Amino acid sequence: MRPIVPTLRTVLLGTAALLLPAAAPAQTNDSVRGAPSAANHFIETPQGWEHPTTPWGEPDIRAVLDMMQASRLPLERCADSYSSRRLPTFLFGGGRTEGRADCDTAKAWLTEEEYDRRISEWREQADVSREALSEGDLGLSLRTGTIDPNIPQRQTSLIVDPPDGLLPALTAEGKRRALRMRSSWALPGENHTYDRVTDFDSWDRCITRGMPSSMMPYRYNGGLRIMQAPGYVILRLEMIHEARIVPTDGRAPLPPGIEQYLGESRGHWEGTTLVVETTGYKAGPPMINLAVLGSPPGNRFPYSDRMKTTERILRLNDDWWLYEITTEDPVVLSRPFTVRYPMRNDPAYLMPEYACHEDNTLIRNYVATNRYERAHPTPIPEEPVAVAPDIADALEGRWVGRPRIATLDLDVELEFTKTSDGKVVGRLIGTNLGEIGQPLRSVAIEDRAVTFELPNWQPWTFDGELTEQGTIVGVVSSEQGGVPVTFRRRPSE
Numbered sequence: 001m002r003p004i005v006p007t008l009r010t011v012l013l014g015t016a017a018l019l020l021p022a023a024a025p026a027q028t029n030d031s032v033r034g035a036p037s038a039a040n041h042f043i044e045t046p047q048g049w050e051h052p053t054t055p056w057g058e059p060d061i062r063a064v065l066d067m068m069q070a071s072r073l074p075l076e077r078c079a080d081s082y083s084s085r086r087l088p089t090f091l092f093g094g095g096r097t098e099g100r101a102d103c104d105t106a107k108a109w110l111t112e113e114e115y116d117r118r119i120s121e122w123r124e125q126a127d128v129s130r131e132a133l134s135e136g137d138l139g140l141s142l143r144t145g146t147i148d149p150n151i152p153q154r155q156t157s158l159i160v161d162p163p164d165g166l167l168p169a170l171t172a173e174g175k176r177r178a179l180r181m182r183s184s185w186a187l188p189g190e191n192h193t194y195d196r197v198t199d200f201d202s203w204d205r206c207i208t209r210g211m212p213s214s215m216m217p218y219r220y221n222g223g224l225r226i227m228q229a230p231g232y233v234i235l236r237l238e239m240i241h242e243a244r245i246v247p248t249d250g251r252a253p254l255p256p257g258i259e260q261y262l263g264e265s266r267g268h269w270e271g272t273t274l275v276v277e278t279t280g281y282k283a284g285p286p287m288i289n290l291a292v293l294g295s296p297p298g299n300r301f302p303y304s305d306r307m308k309t310t311e312r313i314l315r316l317n318d319d320w321w322l323y324e325i326t327t328e329d330p331v332v333l334s335r336p337f338t339v340r341y342p343m344r345n346d347p348a349y350l351m352p353e354y355a356c357h358e359d360n361t362l363i364r365n366y367v368a369t370n371r372y373e374r375a376h377p378t379p380i381p382e383e384p385v386a387v388a389p390d391i392a393d394a395l396e397g398r399w400v401g402r403p404r405i406a407t408l409d410l411d412v413e414l415e416f417t418k419t420s421d422g423k424v425v426g427r428l429i430g431t432n433l434g435e436i437g438q439p440l441r442s443v444a445i446e447d448r449a450v451t452f453e454l455p456n457w458q459p460w461t462f463d464g465e466l467t468e469q470g471t472i473v474g475v476v477s478s479e480q481g482g483v484p485v486t487f488r489r490r491p492s493e
Contacts, residue, residue, distance in 0.1 A: 006335045028153045028312040028324040030271040038109060041342050042154050051272045053157035056230045060274035061315050065343040068222035071150040072293025078156035078167025079101035094377035118152035161338040167406045174332035176407040177302035185290055186458035187298040188403050188476045189412040189431040194221050194370040200363055201299050202285040205364050208240055208261045210285025212309050218291045223351045233267055241354045246276050259305055261285055276311040290480050296407045297480040304331035336395055380455050382439045384423035394466055403476055428454050
């Protein structure tokens with residue numbers, strides 16, 4: 001993590017005169033060094049720069065890298081563009097923020113002008129932690145100071161392949177496995193039952209973030225220390241305090257059947273690029289954790305024991321490293337996908353103990369609270385809303401919507417009924433994960449604009465409109481982010 005009142009460095013990125021096409025399918029290797037281009041993420045390798053070597057003669061890639069400088073970069077392209085995204089309540093006390101209204105899903109890189117404008121805005125942004133401290137609000141200063149600073153990037157998504165910047169479709173088996181996973185993070189319209197530790201994911205339990213998620217920028221505590229010894233590279237992660245030990249001496253892999261959450265890695269050098277191939281993964285943790293901005297909600301992204309990752313770590317100059325990871329899993333994914341982004345070396349980056357461990361109080365408190373709430377349910381009153389007669393007629397009936405969630409197919413069913421005095425009452429019937437049967441909360445209908453909150457323990461808010469085509473279109477959002485959804489009327493039985 002960064003100190004509570006950090007002074008952000010100036011970003012020393014190269015520029016390019018033209019918007020170049022993405023070089024997504026190409027692998028990261030020594031050939032990408034040179035003048036700024038899409039292949040090296042517009043980070044220049046100075047002419048005449050020589051790659052340092054370790055005392056024992058291997059390429060020297062030792063560093064303290066800050067993954068968090070790319071923490072505002074969404075996993076999927078345009079995933080941060082949906083409006084009405086809730087802000088984390090533990091930091092900001094509630095509220096919402098508007099996402100970017102327009103986003104071009106075909107645009108892999110910002111233009112030079114767009115990038116320069118964002119860098120200028122970033123340099124002028126206020127340091128919330130420092131301002132809170134100067135005003136005597138130590139609590140807010142501490143809370144906001146734990147969120148590591150980020151820097152605008154030229155790329156528009158962490159995913160560079162497929163070229164559209166979107167996750168590949170999951171197989172039918174992948175979606176089946178996703179529906180069976182458990183997590184403390186609720187899907188839209190879902191109510192959890194917490195009775196045992198297996199009702200939580202591996203991150204909830206402070207065991208591991210899993211792979212490839214551990215190697216992606218999170219919203220906080222995103223330090224990565226690279227250490228080397230003869231025949232070894234060690235990747236020490238700040239969050240969950242894990243260390244990946246990668247032999248580079250050509251030894252054979254472990255026998256089949258030995259599985260670990262972080263897999264079994266073997267590395268080799270292609271020039272000065274470190275290539276790490278990892279197999280032997282033990283299924284259980286999510287493939288991508290929702291703390292990666294723009295990842296699928298619900299934290300239920302499965303992988304199988306056939307997953308393989310291939311990483312490439314390239315030092316571009318004295319300050320910047322380029323990281324790439326390709327993930328393939330024929331059981332879960334319809335095709336591989338590749339994430340690539342730059343990390344900067346920051347010797348001053350502070351990596352204290354990440355004090356999170358299994359059997360902490362969070363799990364037992366969740367279970368105790370959930371059991372009490374189930375035993376003592378709080379009635380939710382109906383909220384009749386006055387609307388024009390034609391709007392009431394158009395809304396009356398049952399509606400089914402499937403939010404755009406790459407990992408699974410979730411159907412959310414609503415019902416709108418008319419009261420005797422012509423008002424409208426909304427109700428969440430439930431999802432294909434279970435029945436709910438509770439009135440919608442905070443319902444507001446003005447002309448054709450429709451907003452409401454799903455009546456679950458973890459709230460999701462819908463913001464959209466009743467269209468002339470007879471659908472209800474909008475975005476459902478929570479602290480996890482926002483996803484688009486279209487509700488269509490269910491035919492009368």
